[in-house]
Amino acid sequence: MGRNKAFSRDQAVDSVMHLIWSQGYQNCSVKAVSEMLGITRSSFYHSFGSMESLFIEVLKRYYVHSPFCAFDQINEQGDILKEICTVFQNICVARVTDKEAKGCLMINSIIELVGSNDILSPPLSSSVDVVLTRLKRLLNAANMQEKLNEKEVEQKALALLNLLIGINVSGKFIKDYEQLWSSTRLSLQSLGVYNADYNMT
């Protein structure tokens, strides 16, 4: 019972995600967000509580749009390393293609907020942990023959994460696909993830 919402929460979270994505969290005031949603600030507070709690909701939603998510789709029975490379390649395409140079919302937010926002730092940090854990799992699965030890897997996973972050930032000023991808491929190849046989261009 009670009155119906004048807006779809799903759509709202989605458009707020895009706003924060392109403008940064700190640049999104309750006023601006409310106006974009076509509701009053009063309704905003009633529905979402605060910008922080809305952002946490956005963050969960973002995951399915994130470069990280693609790692979850990888079939562990297939050629894992090749699929990892494909994910990286797709990220290069996405970064070069995006005219707004938005980059990755999660990475952007980490830089913007971790260390300064006590409420949002924990969820952001733990989001990264998830990715790191996932990468370790993939590397271990791909590792049946190579036999890296636990520490080496961890190092390599973090190296891949660093590369992921690097690309997402470089994409802000490097708009040439060939340049971005070829250096990414070089890094992947060096780390033993890319194989010349893959022949990706």
Added chain:
Amino acid sequence: MGRNKAFSRDQAVDSVMHLIWSQGYQNCSVKAVSEMLGITRSSFYHSFGSMESLFIEVLKRYYVHSPFCAFDQINEQGDILKEICTVFQNICVARVTDKEAKGCLMINSIIELVGSNDILSPPLSSSVDVVLTRLKRLLNAANMQEKLNEKEVEQKALALLNLLIGINVSGKFIKDYEQLWSSTRLSLQSLGVYNADYNMT
């Protein structure tokens, strides 16, 4: 002739640098900065014109504090690759040591501003170009025997820049030196920059 400034411009730029560094550019209002400097906003505008122009001044000043600057100090006659590794190692130390998790001002600002601030995007992007050019030069100088071609040098330089960016961001949530450095070392080693003989721990 005329009245003396009540503050040292040098000190002012320096403290504004640290404020922006720890809080982010967008979080530093003219009001807050003026109050920190102990001057009125009126004086601020008179002395600096705008936050944007002050930031450009800060950016120049930052360079000598930046991880990038260390590359300029490298003696091209010595063991260039080893010195590059030392720079990376020092960055790992700096990131892990910094309790505020500030990261690199330049990288932070790129993520925060490139693509959204039309005035500050160009100086930020060109700052990166300087670093990339410097890295290419170092790699070429270290390359006398290896004979990489132009493209390969460019790829490797960008790979190093990506690594640099990755570390600076990872340092926000990874506070264990061993973890950060060992994965960085792995990346450097993979790229043929680190040599097991260096024996850096």
Added chain:
DNA sequence: TATATATTGTACATGTATGTACATTACTTG
């Protein structure tokens, strides 16, 4: 159809933020 209730809107009090016009101050040079 009446009523409970979730949603929305209005209004308020308060603080922050920006940029400028104009007056004041203090110092330097002739």
Added chain:
DNA sequence: CAAGTAATGTACATACATGTACAATATATA
């Protein structure tokens, strides 16, 4: 020491921003 000038301060007009109290609205259920 007088005059010119750079630096500073005051005041204003305007807009943005936050969070809440209270009233109005719409709808599902009884």
